[in-house]
Amino acid sequence: MGALRIRKQAMWSDLPEHVTERILECLPVDRFFRFRAVCKTWNVLFSSQHFNSIARNSQPFLILCPARTQLPSLIYSFFTRTWQNISLSFIPHDCPINFRGSASGLLLADINANVCFGFNSPTLCVCNPLTQVYSTLPKMISVSRIMAKAIVPARNKMDAYIVMVVGMSSTGTVVVEAYNSTTKAWKLAGSIPDVVIRNENVFFFKDSLIGVTSSGGIMAYNIEQGITRVMAMPTSDANNLWVRLVCCKSGVFVVGAIEDNHCLKGVIMWVLVSQKTVKEDYKWEEIGEMPSSLCEEFRRSSNSNWFECVGVGDKICFRANESMEILAYDVRRSSWNWLPKFPVGMRYMSMRCLPLEIMAGTKFI
Structure with a gap:
């Protein structure tokens, strides 16, 4: 034996x-x-x-984070097509926490956030849900009122990250600050035109911080060059259209929801494509709509027309308000499918969907 x-x-x-x-x-x-x-x-x-x-x-995971960390979070594997519980209770949970972004297996969160139309000066925290550790970032040097924030991987250094914050300085200018996990310090990264950025739609794509402005445009701020560009949203024949910006592995997308009498009637998607043969080097190209039968099923899964969408790998994932199901659109295959339902009892009013990559090199906070 x-x-x-x-x-x-x-x-x-x-x-x-x-x-x-x-x-x-x-x-x-x-x-x-x-x-x-x-x-x-x-x-x-x-x-x-x-x-x-x-x-x-590899295909990243999808994580759903509740506003109260004493409640279990959920993580979905596209490889095994299964949901699993994952705890975020290692983060102080005596107040609501807003999860604002993810990068390389790390989550960026607001602690003690006083929500006021996206303008607040919370304590920023970066956490690793797999290693169950978190780090509270030091006070910023220039930003006195935060507009938007994002977390991105550090270039050429696998075990580091950068937190980008857009906000108003004490002098009234809109500035960008960057926190580097290697130096553990903030640095002024530049200033941008006096525009208001919507907090829920900010991400980093190809060296640029991209966000939706309150006036309905899209701002792209190139970090290295210090150049700001504002682009118009794609146009549609629909009268009642509200839009959401999404970034995934395949590119930058705009998702437009069509409403009629406060009822969701359709969802249109556009992708930002390069056109180097004309003066305007980028344009929006419509890539399709959510099939009407799926749109009706998607609408019935919620008690309101609000929904969130997030890019995960080559997919755009849609979740209706309080729904226990997520609808995914595969950009490369131009196909739709429902993810499995959440485990029994996992129904929360406020859960934030975020992509989560599993990378060994970013296990350090």
């Missing part, structure tokens, strides 16, 4: 490294760090360059 046990142990230890890495790819999200704790060899393997290259190219 003892010889058999030794033989089994030897069988696992003799597995080729590429086979073990393949097993690691298939692990459920909540098993990743248990895998690391097995032995020193597996811990090193988890942080290997090969695994990080796999993680960068």
Whole structure:
């Protein structure tokens, strides 16, 4: 019996490294760090360059975060098509928390936020839901009133991140501040035209901070060049159209909801494409609509017309208010499908959908 046990142990230890890495790819999200704790060899393997290259190219997860962290969050794997509970209770939860963005396995959140049309000066926190650790960021140097915020991976440094904040300075100018996790300090990244950015629609795409302005345009601020550009939203024949900006692996999109008498009638999508043969180098191109049968089913899944949409990998995920289901549009395949329903009992009025990549290199806060 003892010889058999030794033989089994030897069988696992003799597995080729590429086979073990393949097993690691298939692990459920909540098993990743248990895998690391097995032995020193597996811990090193988890942080290997090969695994990080796999993680960068893999489909990210979708995480749903409630406003109260004592409630369980949910994480969805597109690989296994399953939901799992994940706890965020390690973050102080004596007040509501607003999750504002994600990057490389980290979540950006407001703590002690006094919500007032998106203008507030909360304590910013970055947390890792897998390692169950968080870090409170220091006070900013220039911004006295926050308009919008986003978290992005640091370039050429896998275990670092940058938090970008757009806000009003004490002198009345709109500035951009950047927090670098390597230096653990804020730095003034530039100033932008006096525009108001909607807090819920801010992300980083191809070296630019992109957001929707209160006047209905789209602002793109190039961090390195310090150049600001404001683009118009795509046009439609629909009279009652409200729009939402979405970013995913495939590009920048605008999702437009068509309403009639406060009833959701349709959803149109546009993608931002390059056209280098004309003076205007970008334009909006309509890529399709939500099928009417799906739109009706989507509308019935909620008690209101409000919904959120978020880019996850090559997909755009839609969740109606208080709905227990998510509808996903695959950009590359131009196809729609429903994700599995949430686990029984997981029905919250306020949950924020965010993409979540699983990358070993960003395990540090």
